[in-house]
Amino acid sequence: MRHGTRRTAPDHGPRTLVAIFESPVADHLLRFAADLGFRAVLVEPNPQLLAGTPRPHGDQTVSSVDAAGLTAQTDVVVTDHDRPELGTVLRDVLKAKTRWVGVMGSPRHAPQHVPALQALGVDxxxxxxVHRPIGLNIGSKTPAEIALSTLAGLIADRNARPGGFTF
Incomplete structure (x- = not known):
């Protein structure tokens, strides 16, 4: 590649990454996913959280799961496990039969999504x-590292690989 020439992201087919809830991790997920050839979508049900926030990354921002265009090729990452809408949003994602669903959160803390989904009568x-924790175990601390480990894990899963340094 010549210096100054911009490369385009490879076309990997109908892959979609949906980040649920505006957050620093969602911002990095959307940017990295777009660079990796995913259609990148943010779902933020609370429009007040987007007021005045530029959306430089991702292909689309929508206010509901129904508007995100979920398919069997969609990977969904919930980037905030403390939001009051967590249960209803995840219920709607699970109805869509997406390829993969994960919720950020430390394995040291009780998952918030389980009781929220049980209260809504989800089987x-x-x-x-719903996967939790998400991503490859690289000791992620920053939003960018969390996004990187999450996307690396999704790519490994799509390619039926274990991730890490085992080949």
Missing amino acids: DGEIAR
Whole structure:
């Protein structure tokens, strides 16, 4: 590649990454996902959280899961496990039968999504589809590192690879 020439992201087919809830991790996920050839979508149900926030990354920002265009090729990452809408948003994601669903959160803390989904009557088998923790175990601390480990894990999963340094 010549200096100053911009490379375009590879076309990997109909891959979509949906980040649920505006957050610093969501910002990095959307940017990195777009660079990796994903259609990148932010779902933020609270429009007040987007007021005055530029959206430099991602292909689309929508206010509901229904508007995100979820398919069997969609990977969904919930970037805030403390939001009051967590249960209803995840319930709607699980109805769509996406390829992969994960919720950020430390394995040292009780998952917030399980009781929220149970209270909405979601079947335990569907609740079990939700991954937590997410991403490869690289000791991520910053939003960019969390996004990187998450996307690396998704790519490894899509390619039926274990991730890490095992080949």
